[in-house]
Amino acid sequence: MTIALIDRFRAVLPVSEATPVISLGEGSTPLLSAPRLSERLGVEIWLKWEASNPTGSYKDRGMTMAVSKAAEDGAEAVICASTGNTAASAAAYAARAGIPAVVLTPEGAVAGAKVSQTRMLGAKVLEVRGDFDEALAAAQELSHRGTHVLVNSINPYRREGQKTAVYEIVEELGTAPDAFVIPYGGGGNTSAYAIAIGELGISTPIYSVEAEHRPTTLASAIRIGDPVHAASVQAAGANIVTVSDDEIVAAWLELATTEGLFCEPSSAAGLAAIRRGAVQGERVVLTITGHGLKDTEAADRYAPPLAQVDADPDAIAAAARA
Ligand SMILES: *Cc1c(COP(=O)(O)O)cnc(C)c1O
Secondary structure, rough: OOHHHHOHHHHHHOOOOOOOOOOOOOOOOOOEEOOHHHHOOOOOEEEEEEEHHOOOOHHHHHHHHHHHHHHOOOOOOEEOOOOHEEEHHHHHHHHHOOOOOOEEEEEOOHHHHHHHHHHOOOEEEEEEEEOHHHHHHHHHHHHHHEEEEEEEOOOOHHHHHOHHHHHHHHHHHHHOOEEEHHHHHHHHHHHEEEEEHHOOOOOOOEEEEEOOOOOOOOHHHHHHOOOOOOOHHHHOEEEEEEEEEEHHHHHHHHHHHHHOOOOHHHHHHHHHHHHHOOOOOOEEEEEEEEHHHHHHHHHHHHHOOOOOOOHHHHHHHHHHOO
């Protein structure tokens, strides 16, 4: 039977019997070995496949907590600013809780499928004329008025939920890995991992991998100019690695064609860091944060081209070899 993340990790989460469990079966995601990549790069790589969460990204781990606590507190509505995945997750969990969700997206800067997903899930989606940072500031201000609970990663319950990925990894490996490698957008996930590392008393370093040109990177999930958790990322002692969009694309294609995981471009940033030798350790866990189907525009730009062929076996055999 599917176990809710809140129930599985109840002992280490700030919940009580009074907390309604708003769940879509998040967490308990696969930890996949990566034999071909490991051999090619000379390091034992494990892939935490967070795209298998209910809305296709790791955001669901935090959102089950944020929305459950908002429901416990009798929230009238939830609000967030989002580059896409927080929006879809907030919309799904709010629908599940029967609470309205308001989502602010920076105009024109969010992958199309994420907007479709969020709209389908019944959230009020408002495109803000401005960038992510401006949208977040506005959401924060509105939340201070007390009508809307902010479910961005500044909401501390988000990090509490997200930290459970580290518990799962350590439990499944039976020991702490030598490195956690994750993409770095706002830094909420880095600070969540740091919380779990502290609680478990392990000393595994985190590598937080950001795009060289943050405000314009093709990896829209980490297209954040001013990371809101920069101070706690620094306090956590995370190693910050900066990679170019070309490196992200190369890693993204390699992960898909070598291990069969089609992720979002942002999720491949960690592999880009490993490929350039920026990550120390023999056994590393790479968190694959979101699903490739979330951003098919990006995929269409970089995937090998389509070819046309007649419905003829000889022509097909010839074309397949080309
Ligand atoms: C949110 C998100 C990130 C960035 O995570 P932060 O906690 O903002 O650093 C990276 N990849 C995907 C797919 C995301 O949804």
